[in-house]
Amino acid sequence: MTDKSDRSVGPVDESARDELVRLRDSIDNIDAAVVYMLAERFKCTQQVGRLKAGHDLPPADPAREARQIARLRQLAESAKLDPAFAEKLLNFIIAEVIRHHETIANDLKS
Secondary structure (H helix, E strand, O other): OOOOOOOOOOOOOHHHHHHHHHHHHHHHHHHHHHHHHHHHHHHHHHHHHHHHHHOOOOOOOHHHHHHHHHHHHHHHHHOOOOHHHHHHHHHHHHHHHHHHHHHHHHHHHO
16 A cells, blocks of 8 residues: 655655555555456356366367457457457466366366
8 A cells, every 4th residue: 555655756746746645545446456356256267167177178168268358358448448458468367267277177187
């Protein structure tokens, strides 16, 4: 959490410093929300991984992944976020999910 004693920006008038602190506090809150949302997402994908492993389904589903990427790109555009960035982020998340699914499947086979 940022506080008003943050001097990393050099000499700035007090109103600018207060605004910087306010914005950074908002960023910190958003970052926390993102982390908790990702944790919830991974809880769901862990359940998917167990279900897939229990029914001998493959860890990856390229057709669903492609649909999700297209969907996220559209959401990003409507949110005024760079769709390429959103796609990179989702690809990173998908890779981690697949790794988890592979681990779950291997653990069930052991």
